[in-house]
Amino acid sequence: MPYKLMKGNHALAEAAIRSGLALFGGYPITPQSEILEYLSDHLPAAGGVFVQAESELAGINMVYGAAAAGFRAMTSSSGPGFSLLQEGISYIASAELPAVIVDVQRYGSGLGDIFQAQGDYWMATRGGGHGDYRTIVFAPASVQESVDMMPLAFDKAEQYRNPCLILSDASIAQMMEPVLLPEKIACNPDHDWAVRGKRGQAFKRVTSTMYYIADFDAYIKKKYDTIQENEQRWEAVQVEDADVVLVAYGISSRICKEAVALARAKGFRLGLLRPITLWPFPEKGFAAVNPDVSAYLSVELCALPKLADDVRLATGMNVPVSHFLGGAHTPSSRAVVEAAAALLNQ
Numbered sequence: 001m002p003y004k005l006m007k008g009n010h011a012l013a014e015a016a017i018r019s020g021l022a023l024f025g026g027y028p029i030t031p032q033s034e035i036l037e038y039l040s041d042h043l044p045a046a047g048g049v050f051v052q053a054e055s056e057l058a059g060i061n062m063v064y065g066a067a068a069a070g071f072r073a074m075t076s077s078s079g080p081g082f083s084l085l086q087e088g089i090s091y092i093a094s095a096e097l098p099a100v101i102v103d104v105q106r107y108g109s110g111l112g113d114i115f116q117a118q119g120d121y122w123m124a125t126r127g128g129g130h131g132d133y134r135t136i137v138f139a140p141a142s143v144q145e146s147v148d149m150m151p152l153a154f155d156k157a158e159q160y161r162n163p164c165l166i167l168s169d170a171s172i173a174q175m176m177e178p179v180l181l182p183e184k185i186a187c188n189p190d191h192d193w194a195v196r197g198k199r200g201q202a203f204k205r206v207t208s209t210m211y212y213i214a215d216f217d218a219y220i221k222k223k224y225d226t227i228q229e230n231e232q233r234w235e236a237v238q239v240e241d242a243d244v245v246l247v248a249y250g251i252s253s254r255i256c257k258e259a260v261a262l263a264r265a266k267g268f269r270l271g272l273l274r275p276i277t278l279w280p281f282p283e284k285g286f287a288a289v290n291p292d293v294s295a296y297l298s299v300e301l302c303a304l305p306k307l308a309d310d311v312r313l314a315t316g317m318n319v320p321v322s323h324f325l326g327g328a329h330t331p332s333s334r335a336v337v338e339a340a341a342a343l344l345n346q
Contacts (some may be wrong), residue, residue: 003178008143008168009034011179012102015150017046020187022071025051025062029081030114031170032104036076046184056081060088060101067097070194072154072187076102078170079112082120089163090129094208096193098157100150101135102166104173105250107301107328115328116170118250121306124167125279132217134224136164136231137278139249143177145276151182160227161193167278169301171251171330227280234282235274238264239289242271244340247311248299249275251330256299258333263340270340275307283314293319295343299336301326 006014013035016024024039036052043050049066053059059075066073077085082103092099103124107117124137136156140146146168153164190196210216235253237260239245246256253274263270273289275282296319298308305323312321324331324339 003180005176005178006143007034007176008146008173009104010038011143011181012146012150012166012168012173013038014042014181015147016074016100017043017048018182018184019151019154020072020185021048021074022187022189023049023051023062023066023073024075025053025059025066025073026075026077027053027056027059027081029078031106031116031173032076032078032102032168034173035102035104056084057088060085060092063099063101064088064092064095064097067092067099068095068195070189070191070196072098072100074100074102076104078104079106079108079120080110082123086123086129089135090127090131090133092163093127093133093135094131094210096161096209097163098154098161099163100153100157100166101163102168105167105169113328114170116251116330117301117328118169118252119302119306120167121278121300121302124165125281125310132220134162134227134279136160136162136227136280137167138164139167139276139278140172141250141253141274143172143175144179146172147179147181151185156231158191160223162223162227167250169250231277232280232282232284233276234285235272235276236285236288237272237274238269239271239273241269242290242293243269244295244297244343245271245273245289245293246297246299246336246340247273247275247307249278249307252299252301252326255330255333256336259336259340262333263337268337268341270337281310281314286314295319295340296321297336297340297343298323299326299331300324301328301330303327
């Protein structure tokens with residue numbers, strides 16, 4: 001199959017169609033509006049349903065309904081729109097339904113701005129809404145990974161009956177890269193948990209598991225413990241002998257890969273640990289890091305450190321963890337190397 005040059009948002013949308021997407025309900029907001037534009041044209045042609053909802057609140061509840069009926073459903077948003085999705089995501093999680101949510105991060109709190117950023121980390125990895133739940137969070141670092149993670153997100157959502165989040169950013173969403181697209185798969189909506197009508201069978205009550213499982217606390221803890229044990233994903237780049245290890249995801253990790261190569265060429269043993277899942281956070285990946293590492297440096301596009309919190313928890317706070325913040329501006333690989341090297345002199 002030949003490579004195809006595609007914008008990140010378009011490639012992600014096409015991958016969703018090929019992953020069996022049956023319904024998309026969402027509302028436009030920069031920098032993810034091309035997802036809606038692409039799906040409005042191509043999803044109906046593929047036999048699915050596209051609805052531009054009157055708001056993000058309406059869109060996520062359309063996803064809730066389609067997921068309850070057993071269909072693969074998705075919405076996408078960014079920044080303030082992602083905030084509006086949280087109550088619906090919480091309800092989908094409480095009903096133990098599979099769904100995929102895409103957040104193409106932008107800069108700032110409140111309305112913020114349309115620049116690339118990674119400021120939604122806390123909301124993505126801490127559940128986001130009310131109550132005791134988590135979303136599985138995938139963080140692509142390229143257009144190809146945006147494509148590859150789409151069928152994986154749908155599969156894991158159905159495996160665990162839980163919403164999955166793809167946390168992209170404006171850089172990856174707007175760049176163009178060559179991609180290999182997957183073959184289209186056919187999905188069967190007739191799951192044993194799906195609401196499909198009476199069909200001559202005895203009436204089946206549909207409700208949240210928390211209302212009829214005797215020890216719901218133990219049940220839900222076991223579910224998320226299982227996900228945490230089995231679904232950690234990461235990429236390690238020359239961490240075995242590193243004096244300083246960078247930790248970064250998304251577009252920041254690409255800069256950090258270049259920084260590692262630049263530092264190594266100068267004799268500075270720099271490494272990179274890239275979380276591919278932000279939740280569950282890849283704590284297991286740190287086992288391969290040089291036990292004599294001097295420091296960790298989280299590299300993030302935001303005004304306040306967020307990823308650094310999880311690095312401290314994963315390392316048991318036994319090694320100093322610093323942060324390099326780019327705000328809305330991607331830093332140069334040279335600046336990252338200089339910040340990492342400065343840690344050895346502290």
